[in-house]
Amino acid sequence: MPDTPFIDDGSNLPLSELRWPDDDLTRIPDWIYTSDEVFQRERERIFFGESWCFVALEAEIPDPGSFKRSYVGDVPVIVSRDEDGAVHVFENRCAHRGVEFCRELRGKAENFTCPYHQWMYDLKGELMAVPFRRGDRGEGGMPKDFRLEDHNPKKLNVTIRHGVVFASFSETVESLEDYLGPENLEQFDVVFAGRKLKILGFYKNRLQGNWKLYHENLKDPYHATLAACVSRDLPTDGGGTEIGDDLR
Numbered sequence: 705m706p707d708t709p710f711i712d713d714g715s716n717l718p719l720s721e722l723r724w725p726d727d728d729l730t731r732i733p734d735w736i737y738t739s740d741e742v743f744q745r746e747r748e749r750i751f752f753g754e755s756w757c758f759v760a761l762e763a764e765i766p767d768p769g770s771f772k773r774s775y776v777g778d779v780p781v782i783v784s785r786d787e788d789g790a791v792h793v794f795e796n797r798c799a800h801r802g803v804e805f806c807r808e809l810r811g812k813a814e815n816f817t818c819p820y821h822q823w824m825y826d827l828k829g830e831l832m833a834v835p836f837r838r839g840d841r842g843e844g845g846m847p848k849d850f851r852l853e854d855h856n857p858k859k860l861n862v863t864i865r866h867g868v869v870f871a872s873f874s875e876t877v878e879s880l881e882d883y884l885g886p887e888n889l890e891q892f893d894v895v896f897a898g899r900k901l902k903i904l905g906f907y908k909n910r911l912q913g914n915w916k917l918y919h920e921n922l923k924d925p926y927h928a929t930l931a932a933c934v935s936r937d938l939p940t941d942g943g944g945t946e947i948g949d950d951l952r
Contacts, residue, residue, distance in 0.1 A: 751777030
């Protein structure tokens, strides 16, 4: 018999009825990856909680008007640089009907217009204009007390270190330096400090699975000695990766 209850989609048992294997920290039960309740707690405490999430590199948005689409957890956001050079992060959801109003992955723009009903937002994520706000020929329109500034997408806090952009939904999150801690901060600075980042290209891949699987896979020590060798030896026209002698 399995040491944890079997669940097929993570939603048929409440978290209170699931248990960790007794006195065993070497195995992770499957419901950690499939429980909807666990996932909702993770969203609330990690992505919407007191944390900083990576959203972009400054090199990806080098000029005023530059933008890119990104995510904080499963929430789509826009990372943009305004006319004055400041970086902003805000939800990519129209305040009217929740449509993702920015459809391009990256680029340059003067503003963003929702394709559904043409509500328009500036590079700071502020609502600029609404069609038929005053109605048409005296009929319809928004209420007299309608104010554009009351209908902006959710704006996130932003911090930048050595060209790396982080965002947080929290209004009370600690500084990035305190959040990372001395050890992680030292390792971060070794990689990013003292050099200007340059974008060489982009690689995008969508994985069907729980958000933790990819991160845990990166920590798998087998990769350094086995998986990389397999990737090295595969022919490039068959989907493998060719590694130069200077990178082996």
